[in-house]
Amino acid sequence: MYRKGAQDAKRAKMFTKLAKEITVAAKQGLPEPDKNPRLRAAIAAARAQSMPKDNIERAMKRALPGGDSADYEEVRYEGMGPGNVSVIVEALTDNRNRTAAEVRSAFTKAGGGLSTVTFNFERVGLIQYPADKADAETMLEHAIMAGAQDVESDETSHTIYCQPDDLQAVRDALEDELGEPEAARLDWKPLTVVDITDEDQAKSLFKFLDVLEDNDDVQRVAANFNVSEDIMEKVGG
Known part of the structure; x- marks a missing residue:
């Protein structure tokens, strides 16, 4: 229960x-x-x-006149988390001061702090389809024809990357061939990746990311880390 x-x-x-x-x-x-x-x-x-x-x-x-009086603002925070992992936090908030204080507190309690880290990421257009929509070779063919740059496929999904300015055109072309995607948005793709090889460090990092994602104002969190399967098993999957 x-x-x-x-x-x-x-x-x-x-x-x-x-x-x-x-x-x-x-x-x-x-x-x-x-x-x-x-x-x-x-x-x-x-x-x-x-x-x-x-x-x-x-x-x-709620978007119609009189439906929702809250005036949400898009804000972004950057910083370093446990293990020197670079983290980008995107939020929608009706109180910038509250959100900034909560995000800053999360970084500080995790032993990190706010700082510029976008140089460790590339701004990309991201489109996702479930793995059963097509096999990897077929998905790559459709993506390249649509104007995408790259495709990463695994057992659960196909993630297609394109230039930010091409997102709508690539999305429309893929939708004509494959139907509506599960996601289509601007995102952050790591240019460098930090390997987390210590169990305690992994636990601290996951706890920190959970705190951020649990915040009502936080919409998306991007981080440039990799954790081995062995460490993942030790910290509970």
């Missing part, structure tokens, strides 16, 4: 963040998915997480 309660709470928090992105996307552009790429991507991400249709519709209605 405790485990189910924790899972339900985590799912509810995820739905809240997805709903916030839908509302902001609808406010910043037209409240029609077909004419608003960001809104279409936000709805696709929500569907990929099995967010109920009613929740999606309520989030869109």
